[in-house]
Amino acid sequence: MSELHRPGGELPLTEADFEAYRQIAEGYPPPTGYNPDRLIALRLVDSDPYAPGGFIPHDPRAAAQGLTTAVLRDLTRLTEQVAHIPVLERLAEHFDPHRLYGGPGSEFLSTAALMNARLGEVGAAALKEFLSVQPGEPADRDPAILRLGVERTRTALRRGVHVRSIYHRSAHEHDQTREYVSAMVADGADVRASNMPGPRMVIIDGRHLFIDNLVIDGAEGNSGWHVFDRAAVAWVRGLFDLFWDAAERWQDLCATREASPLSERQLRILRMLAAGYAQQQIGSRIGLSERAIAKELRLVRHALSAQTTYEVMAWYGRQQLSQETSST
Structure with a gap:
């Protein structure tokens, strides 16, 4: 046992310890009632064998050197023990695959940078599939980041990874996003579009899930979560298939949008109105201000030569009926 861990050997010294050492160093006994165990443990004093109750002072620099030596010895021992930790953690590679429970369930990634870094790391090691849902309204992004995304997708496709992505239908009208998705499709990725407000997610090889x-x-x-609990990832993987089956092929969306007089954003507003939402409720649900909603509805009325929103909704109802009839 090192001096630091002996009873009474903890630092720092108290004012009473300093005063007792000063008196002993000057040749006097310590104050009455003082317990010298701490000074003895630190090798600052020793009992005087020839003077009962007396003490012999030692050079505090020698005591400091002895304490330093003891601490370094303890640190060496701790360092050797810490070196075993990564070795023990590697054994999980042999334990987890044979358990129904695949280790810890998730890890919180507190910033966008951490999320992107982990996605890049796990995505670069993908072997079978890379699935993603991007349900929000598209927005302009840094071209360098988009180029990196395209290159990552191409690299994964070259390795034989099956890439499937679901975007919101409005992505087709956003020039930057449309070009990005078209490049993915040209490289062999499967892309679909949906009106459903499903959660943003990425699933890699059925073992890694990234969510908000x-x-x-x-x-x-x-910020977000990296989830690797097998049961949770498998459940969300099944949810992805439900979204996928309900979505429209990107190529079919391209053909459909060419024939429509309205933008996807405008059609989305009409779908919300048809679902029973008031005009004042729609903006907060799709990320637009009430003023922007009112402007879009004015443009819709102009495009359809309609005087009122009621006329617009009548047109929308006929369009929906026509699509249902043609599909059957």
Whole structure:
């Protein structure tokens, strides 16, 4: 046992210890009632065998050197023990595959940078499939980041990874996103579009799931979770298939949109109105202001030569009926 861990050997010294050492160093006994165990443990004093109750002082620099030696010895021992930790963790590679429970369930990634870094790391090691859902309204992004995304997708496709992505239908009208998705499709990725407001997610090889943060209040807006619990990932993988089956092929959307007088954003507003939402409720649900909703409805009335929103909704109802009839 090192001096640091002996009873009474903890630092720092108290004012009473300093005063007792000063008196002993000057040749006097320590104050009455003082317990010298701490000074003895630190090798600052020793009992005087020839003077009962007396003490012999030692050079504190020698005591400091002895304590340093003891601490370094303890640190060496701790370092050797820490070196075993990664070796033990590697054994999980042999344990997890044979358990129904595949280890810890998830990890919180507190910033967008951490999310992107982990996605890049796991995605670069994908072997079978890369699935993603991007349900939000498209927005302009850094061209360099988009080029990196295209290159990552191409690299994965060259390795034989099956890439499937679902975007919101409005993505087709956003020039930058449309070009990005078209490049993915040209390289062999499968892309579909949907009106459903499903959650943003990425699933890699059926073992890794990346989702938005809905747990920690006050966290950064683009923080999220890396989930690797097998049961949870498998369940969400099945949910992805439901979204996929209900979505429209990107190529079919391209052909459909060419024949429509309205934008996808405008059609989305009409779908919300048809679902029973008031005009004032729609903006917060699709990320637009009430003024932007009113402007879009004015453009719709102009495009359809309609005087009122009622006429617009009558037109929308006929369009829906026509699509249902043609599909049957």
